[in-house]
Amino acid sequence: MSETVGAMLLYELRAIAVERARLDAREVRVLARLSELRNDPGTSTNYASDEVAAELTLTPLAAARRVGVAVEMAERLPDTVRALERGDLDLQKASAIVNRLRVLDDDKAALAEAAVLAFAPGRTVRQIRDKLSREILKVDPDGAEERRLRAAEHTCVRFEPCPDGMAELTVHDRAENLRPIYDLLTTTARRAKAAGNPAGTGELRAQALRDLVLGAGRERLVTELRVTIPASALAGASRQPGEIHGYGPVTIQTLHELAAGGNVFWRRIVTDPITGTVLDVGRRRRHTRPLGEHVRTRDRHCVFPGCSRPAEDCQLDHTTSHARGGPTAVRNLGVLCQRHNLMKENTEWRLEQPEPGRFVWTSPTGVSYHVGQEDPVLTTSAAA
Numbered sequence: 001m002s003e004t005v006g007a008m009l010l011y012e013l014r015a016i017a018v019e020r021a022r023l024d025a026r027e028v029r030v031l032a033r034l035s036e037l038r039n040d041p042g043t044s045t046n047y048a049s050d051e052v053a054a055e056l057t058l059t060p061l062a063a064a065r066r067v068g069v070a071v072e073m074a075e076r077l078p079d080t081v082r083a084l085e086r087g088d089l090d091l092q093k094a095s096a097i098v099n100r101l102r103v104l105d106d107d108k109a110a111l112a113e114a115a116v117l118a119f120a121p122g123r124t125v126r127q128i129r130d131k132l133s134r135e136i137l138k139v140d141p142d143g144a145e146e147r148r149l150r151a152a153e154h155t156c157v158r159f160e161p162c163p164d165g166m167a168e169l170t171v172h173d174r175a176e177n178l179r180p181i182y183d184l185l186t187t188t189a190r191r192a193k194a195a196g197n198p199a200g201t202g203e204l205r206a207q208a209l210r211d212l213v214l215g216a217g218r219e220r221l222v223t224e225l226r227v228t229i230p231a232s233a234l235a236g237a238s239r240q241p242g243e244i245h246g247y248g249p250v251t252i253q254t255l256h257e258l259a260a261g262g263n264v265f266w267r268r269i270v271t272d273p274i275t276g277t278v279l280d281v282g283r284r285r286r287h288t289r290p291l292g293e294h295v296r297t298r299d300r301h302c303v304f305p306g307c308s309r310p311a312e313d314c315q316l317d318h319t320t321s322h323a324r325g326g327p328t329a330v331r332n333l334g335v336l337c338q339r340h341n342l343m344k345e346n347t348e349w350r351l352e353q354p355e356p357g358r359f360v361w362t363s364p365t366g367v368s369y370h371v372g373q374e375d376p377v378l379t380t381s382a383a384a
Helices: 002-037 048-056 060-076 078-086 091-101 106-119 125-139 141-151 175-194 201-214 252-260 290-299 338-346
Strands: 156-161 167-172 224-230 242-244 248-250 265-271 278-281 315-318 333-336 350-355 358-362 367-372 379-382
Touching (some): 002 048, 002 060, 002 078, 002 091, 048 060, 048 338, 048 367, 060 091, 078 091, 091 106, 091 125, 290 315, 290 333, 315 338, 333 338
Parallel strands (some): 224 265
Antiparallel strands (some): 224 242, 242 248, 265 278, 315 333, 350 358, 358 367, 367 379
16 A cells, blocks of 8 residues: 555656646746847847846846746757656756757757757756767867867856855866865875864865965965944844854854954944944055945945845945936945946836935836845835
């Protein structure tokens, strides 16, 4: 009896997966059509993804990826959309096909797509990606070598916040450069373990990296952290969390540890524990314009719904333009990244700031999105 029930449940799981794939294919076609409607032949910029981000409460980057994959799939790889509709693929596998075949022209992409779709049913994402790599090398060997050389020109390091006071540092570089570094960290970790350190190998690798870059006593550390702390916590009357700018909320104990360390330059920003209003900005070692500094500290990041680009990387924007009489004052200034500044100026999106630090965006379809300085949860409401 239990085996019969198990078989029925597995059959139901498969039916759910097929139905989800069909819905994903439907979403692909809707997103592609919306992008087509928002395509302005007079400019190279399409803001459909920003509208999707606001409507679905996504980051602009996540929405741009979703719309981009949908457009490419619908326009370049229609057989992949049909395979998704049949349930032969799920969205993750279909997206992998789109992303990997992006490097090929349409004719070569069609050849590789046909080979991969014949192979894909019953395969994992990893197996499909390996098959894609082989097919790309088959149909475009010369292009593969050119892409390898171009890719080496785009090395980078990225910082990504994680929960519980942690973060990830990602290094993108040529394999022949990174593999020796990894092997060195592994060797150092194994030596520490052989010497009696009880930590795991992964933790010891991270420690070895910190020591190599910062010095064993962090003597090479020269940086400045911007930290925000509620006045009540500063006075010891509460344990409300503080914030490290560019990372996010942290425990008060974390800030106490920062303050106790003599080798970290940090700037204190005191806020009202109830309203989040900035009360005091500590002095910096470099002069800055007080008004701009106040607005950047208040807003923290681009004020478009879901956009997390730090205020330090954004532009100061007049909510009501200076040309239309908008004052250069706290109540009329906000921080916008370059993309959303251009979107505000060049599209039918409208931005208002009914009170300092509170913003209301209205989309071309008339939907309003409210963004408040102290609460990162966005609320949406239909425009009257």
